[in-house]
Each structure stands twice: as structure tokens, then as C-alpha cells.
Amino acid sequence: MEDYNRPSSYLDDPPNSRLFLVTSKSITEDIIRERFSPFGEVQDIWVVKDKQTKESKGVSFVKFAKSSQACTAMEEMHGKCLAEGTKPIKVFIAQSRSSGSHRDVEDEELTRIFVMIPKTFTEDDLKETFKPYGDIEYAIVIKNKSTGESKGLGYVRYHKPSQAAKAIENCDKTFRAILAEPRTKNSSADNEYFSNQRSDHAGNEPGLSAYPFGAESGSYAAGDGWNSDLITRCLMVSSRAPVAQEQIYSLFDLIPGMEYCEMQRDQYGFSKGQAMIRYSNLGSAVYAKEKLNGFEYPPGNRLSVTFIDDGEDRTSPVGKMAMQLVAAQMMSMVWNGPSGAQLMKTTAGYATPSMPQKPRVQTDVALPSHKKLASPDSVVKERLFVIFNPSPLPVDILEDVFCRFGSLVEVYLVPGRNVGYIKLCLLIHLKRSLTRGRELTDAASKLAKSLSDMTHDLDMTGRIFMMTRPHSYRQ
């Protein structure tokens, strides 16, 4: 509740989504709209005019919905002439309205991001994780100088502001990517700059990604819990050679669950050698990426497949790390599970590969019936503290199980730890079968067994505690 009452306050939201243009005075709002709207959703255009004469002062502001759109427009339009006989325009990211400064915002300030990463991440991991958004100049992990161990933080420098913006918008939220504060003399980095809510890019529109084909080696390590990739139902397919949409369609349609396939086009309607694919479920997308990234189609043309943000609302505090665990588990089902790891042999399109099903509760333990989740803003009345061994179960499974015992508000897994909280606003069955504060019980161990059963090799021999307080909420 800052100064958000003023409608104009969201000219700075999300940060760096507004451009400052210097043009000839003859350039009109209509010309600007025509030339800038191809880069994204233009929310506002304002040509600054003299109060008396109404003549343009040769200065304009263009507000985009997203920072990446503004940055791409800046990169593409800086130095262009918008009309015959007019001077080339200058385009900068506008200073935020609150800053008061009129200094040009340098690319230096827009190309380096600051991220939280697993302690196990190497600089190569960091690079691999963030290269889908653009060419990386360098990636460094912040380490303890004496011990050399990672502090779980890193910097990634891109070549272009739009690439950094895309990384911030689209990378897994657990990375908490933000623009890095420029390295300065005064070491205090405690500006009030970054407390702004990030855009949740819920309305991600395709078609603006400016990154070159990131020919990525289809190798990534699964197994250390924290997979470096964003995991979603949406994939981006990149091809060096032009491939018809129908070809991509039939290829990716081999995997059940494809619900959307569309070539990406630039503002002139030309194919960019990229297509967006969406599946109806995570498992299909994970499987598709695993099987088709690096696949030569047509022969000699390596396809690159990466996850892209599907714009789904995953802003619940659960975070996406849990999704990565889901994916890791699906991998293990693909590789080890009974449904087998049948490779797709051909692109000829009839042999549908057997698919791992989305994990569902399958147990001989009698579970109460599935109930609807409580609304996310319900007051949490009880929390269960769960310790997982060896590693947390996927959130959707936990939700599926625990929603049966009460009115489930949220499953929260503490990132990077083997613990989590089950938050409920009403307890029905659990309350009778679990004893406060004590390690137990028949019901809990059955629950544990059923969890283990349904997750194959993951063993949940953890203990479940009852917590009394919904934590840190003042009464």
C-alpha cells in the first residue's frame, strides 16, 4: 500500500517496462504506436508537448506490459528514423518516476541478473540454466573466499537487456532472479529499489523471444533434486532450418496430450524457426523435451527443445521447485518404471510411445475421499510439519493425499530442505489419528506407506508432527 492509489504509479510496474524516446518534434503518437506496438503490448504512449503551443518537445514515453518488450523495442528501434527527413531517434529505458534522476539508464544496469541457486550449482550449471534466454557473457557463483564453497547466489551477465529481462520474467521463480545492482563504490546495497512485486507474466504472449537458437546439449543432470531447468507444460522448439508447422505438429503430437502448437513469427510475419508447444500435462512436456531435444528432424537439422513459461498461475508459495521434483520423478518412471523407456524409433508417426501417467494416488490403504482445496486465503488453523526421507514428495501428490484429511489450504515445501508444511484450515480425520507433538501413529505410518507405494522408489518413512500455530501470523 504505497503510492499505488495513484493510477500513474504502475508506469513503473513492472520495472523497466517504460521507454524514454527522443525524437524529432514532428513525430506523432500514431507513428510511435505503429512502430512500437510490434514489440509487445503497448499500454500507454505519451508525447510530451508544450503546454501553450501544444507542440511536441521531441520527447515521448512508451509504456509496455513487460520489461522484455520494452527492452527489445529499445534494442531494435534505437537509431531508427520514424519518418522521412527526421532525425534518428534515441531510445532508453525510462527512469522510474520516483527516482527523480534524468540520467540515461545504461545497458550495464540492465544486462546482469542476480539469482539464488542451489549450493551445488557450478558456474556451468548456471550457464546452462540461463542460456535459454540469451547469450551469456559470463556467469559467476558467489563463493566464500576462504572455503571456496558456494553461497547459493550467482550473477549472470547477458549481452542484451532484453535477454536479462526475459530471464527474469521466465526463469523458474525459485531462482528469484532480479536485475543486479551495479557494482559500486559504496558497498551498501540496501536501496529500497527492489521490493517491488515482480510481474507474474500471467498473460505471456508468444512471439517476442529474441534469443538465438540455443543449441543445447540434451544433457542435464537429474537426480540431485534441483534440476536446473524450468519445468512447465509449454515447450519452445528451435530449428536452424525452416520447418513447417505441420511437421512440428505431427512430431510433437506423437506424445499424447499436445493441445497447442504454433510457429512463432516476427513482427513481419516471418517464421523465426521456433514453435511453441503446449501439453495438457507436465509429464507429456517433460517427456517431449527429454525425447525430442537434440532430435534431428528432418535428418541433419537438430531441434532444440526447452521449457518456457506457460503462464499458469503458480504463484502460490509452493513454488516451482516442487514441479521440478515432479519432473525428476517422472523421469525415473520413464527410465525405470514398468511402462518402460521405449524410445521413439521413428518420426513416421504411428508408434505412440507409452506414456508415464501423471502420478495419482494408488494405494491399498483406505484413504478418505478426495476433497476440494480450501481457498488460498483461508485462515490456516493447523499445520503439519513433515520431514521427508530421503527427499520431499511432489506437491501434487501431497495435495492429493492431504486434501482428504481436512480442508487443505496449502502444501509448502521449504526449498532445498527435506521438510515442509501442510496447512489446513479445518481438520477432519487427521486430528483424531495424530497426536499433537508426538511422533506416531498408525494412521501416519499407513499414510507414509501409501505415499511410498504410490511413488515407487521414493520412500517416505518420515514423521509427521502436528503443529499448533499457523506460524508467525499475529493473532
Next chain:
DNA sequence: CGACGGGACGC
């Protein structure tokens, strides 16, 4: 055993 929504770089 374990934990509460996380943040900064040798100039």
C-alpha cells in the same frame, strides 16, 4: 537431525 517465504560481488 531437519524449520518459517530467504539476496550481493576482493576496488
Next chain:
DNA sequence: CGACGGGACGC
């Protein structure tokens, strides 16, 4: 050189 308007939620 080249920096900040217009319009007016809905309890």
C-alpha cells in the same frame, strides 16, 4: 541535446 499528462475506482 532530451524527462513526466490525462483522466477519475467504487465503497
